[in-house]
Amino acid sequence: MVYVLSQNRKPLMPCTNVIARLLLKQGKAKVRKREPFTIQLAYETTDYTQDLTLGVDTGSGTLGAAVSRENGEIVYLSEVEVRNDITGKMTRRAKYRRNRRSRKTRYRKARWQNRANSIRTGRFSPTMQSKLHSHVKEIEYIRSILPITEMVFETGQFDPHLMKNPNLADPKVRHWGYQKGSNYGFENTKAMVLNRDRYTCQSCKGRHKDSKLEVHHIVFRSQGGSDDGENLITLCHTCHKALHSGKINSVFHGKTNGTLKYATQMNSIRKQLLNLYPDAIETLGYVTKANQLQLGMGKKHYIDACVIATQGNEFSLKSPLYKKKCIPAGDFQQAKGVRSEKPITTGKISGFRKFDKVRYLGKEYFIKGRMTKGYAILMDISGTKADFSAMPKGWKTPKLKKLKRLEARSTWMVTTVAVTLNIA
Known part of the structure; x- marks a missing residue:
C-alpha cells in the first residue's frame, strides 16, 4: 500500500506497490516520505476520490x-x-533550578504567580x-x-466518583451517594481517619501514653501511596517515628494510587x-x-x-x-554531574543524533545513545537495548561509521509491523 499526493500535495487514493514502482521508474512521481511510503505525482491528474x-x-x-x-x-x-x-521531567528541571539558585552567590527570590502563563484563563x-x-x-x-x-x-465521559465507589450504581444509593462521600461530616480526610480509629494508635493501642496522634501513609507517597482513607492509619508520635526509622515493622496493608x-x-x-x-x-x-x-x-x-x-x-x-x-523534540540537558561539570554533546556525532533510525547488520534500529569515540547503543521502538554479544569481534559494539541512517530524528519514532487478525 502506497499513499499518493497530487502535484499540489492534495491527498489522493492510495495505489499498489506495482503502480508506484512504475510511476517512480518512469519519472512521473517522486518519493515524499519513506515510512509510511508516500509518493507525489509530477503531472496533473483528476481529484477523484472515494469515501474514507x-x-x-x-x-x-x-x-x-x-x-x-x-x-x-x-x-x-x-x-x-x-x-x-512530562511531569517527571518538569519536576527534575525544577529541582535543578532550585539547586542552582542556592549555589549562586546572588540570591534570587523564587517566582511563582507572576508569570502570565500560570494565571491565564483556560490554561x-x-x-x-x-x-x-x-x-x-x-x-x-x-x-x-x-x-x-x-x-x-x-x-467517553468517565465518572471517577462512580469508579471509586461502584455502590453508586444502585438507584437507591445514587440519589444521596454523590452528596455524602467518605469524608461527609468531617473537615478533612485526617479527621475522618482519626474518628474511624477512635483516636487510638493502631500500633501500640495507647500503651505509650503519647497524646500526640498522627496520620500515617501505609504505602508511602514516594512509592505511589494513595491519600485515600484506605491507605491511612492513626499512629502516635512515638510509633510513627519508630516506624520511619525502621525500629518497628509495619503490619498494615494499604493501597497505591489508582488509575483514575x-x-x-x-x-x-x-x-x-x-x-x-x-x-x-x-x-x-x-x-x-x-x-x-x-x-x-x-x-x-x-x-x-x-x-x-x-x-x-x-x-x-x-x-x-x-x-x-x-519523543521529545530535542535534548535540552547541557551537562551532568553534581555541579554540571560534565558537558553533554547534544549535537551530531559522526553525523548521527539520538533517536535517529538506522540500519545495522540488515536490521532497523533506533539510536539509544552515542559515544564520542564513535560507538553507539541501539534499541528497538519499545526501548529494549539490542544485544550483539553473539556477533564476531568488531561487530559486538556498533560503530557509528558502520551504521546507515534511514530517517533523521523527529518528534516520534516510526516502525512498520506486519499484523494479522486474531479471532477470539
Whole structure:
C-alpha cells in the first residue's frame, strides 16, 4: 500500500506497490516520505476520490487509528504511544533550578504567580497539552495523505466518583451517594481517619501514653501511596517515628494510587477534541466492545480503531501496522554531574543524533545513545537495548561509521509491523 499526493500535495487514493514502482521508474512521481511510503505525482491528474472513514481509539497512554473504505478494507493502520514523562521531567528541571539558585552567590527570590502563563484563563497543563497534541498530530497527518470524508472518535465521559465507589450504581444509593462521600461530616480526610480509629494508635493501642496522634501513609507517597482513607492509619508520635526509622515493622496493608487520573485526563481530551473537530461522530467504548465481541476480534488498540472506522462491520487489513512512539523534540540537558561539570554533546556525532533510525547488520534500529569515540547503543521502538554479544569481534559494539541512517530524528519514532487478525 502506497499513499499518493497530487502535484499540489492534495491527498489522493492510495495505489499498489506495482503502480508506484512504475510511476517512480518512469519519472512521473517522486518519493515524499519513506515510512509510511508516500509518493507525489509530477503531472496533473483528476481529484477523484472515494469515501474514507477515519476511526480513532483515543487514549491517555496509547491511541489507535484506522482508515476504512466503504467495503471494509483498512488502508491505514497505526498505534501511537503518547508521552507520560512530562511531569517527571518538569519536576527534575525544577529541582535543578532550585539547586542552582542556592549555589549562586546572588540570591534570587523564587517566582511563582507572576508569570502570565500560570494565571491565564483556560490554561491546559503541559501533560495534557502533550497528550492532546499527540492525538491532533496523528489525525492531521492521516488527513494529509488520505482524503478523509468522515471521522469517528471513541470517547467517553468517565465518572471517577462512580469508579471509586461502584455502590453508586444502585438507584437507591445514587440519589444521596454523590452528596455524602467518605469524608461527609468531617473537615478533612485526617479527621475522618482519626474518628474511624477512635483516636487510638493502631500500633501500640495507647500503651505509650503519647497524646500526640498522627496520620500515617501505609504505602508511602514516594512509592505511589494513595491519600485515600484506605491507605491511612492513626499512629502516635512515638510509633510513627519508630516506624520511619525502621525500629518497628509495619503490619498494615494499604493501597497505591489508582488509575483514575487517566479517566480524568480523557474527560479533558474528549472535550478538546470535539471542540477542534465539531463534525466528528462520537461513539462510546461499550458500543465498540459489543461490536468487537460480535466480530470475535482480539483486544488491541488498532483492532478497536478498525471496529470504530467500520462501525462494527467486517473488515480486512490491506495495510501494515505503523507503530509510533512520541519523543521529545530535542535534548535540552547541557551537562551532568553534581555541579554540571560534565558537558553533554547534544549535537551530531559522526553525523548521527539520538533517536535517529538506522540500519545495522540488515536490521532497523533506533539510536539509544552515542559515544564520542564513535560507538553507539541501539534499541528497538519499545526501548529494549539490542544485544550483539553473539556477533564476531568488531561487530559486538556498533560503530557509528558502520551504521546507515534511514530517517533523521523527529518528534516520534516510526516502525512498520506486519499484523494479522486474531479471532477470539
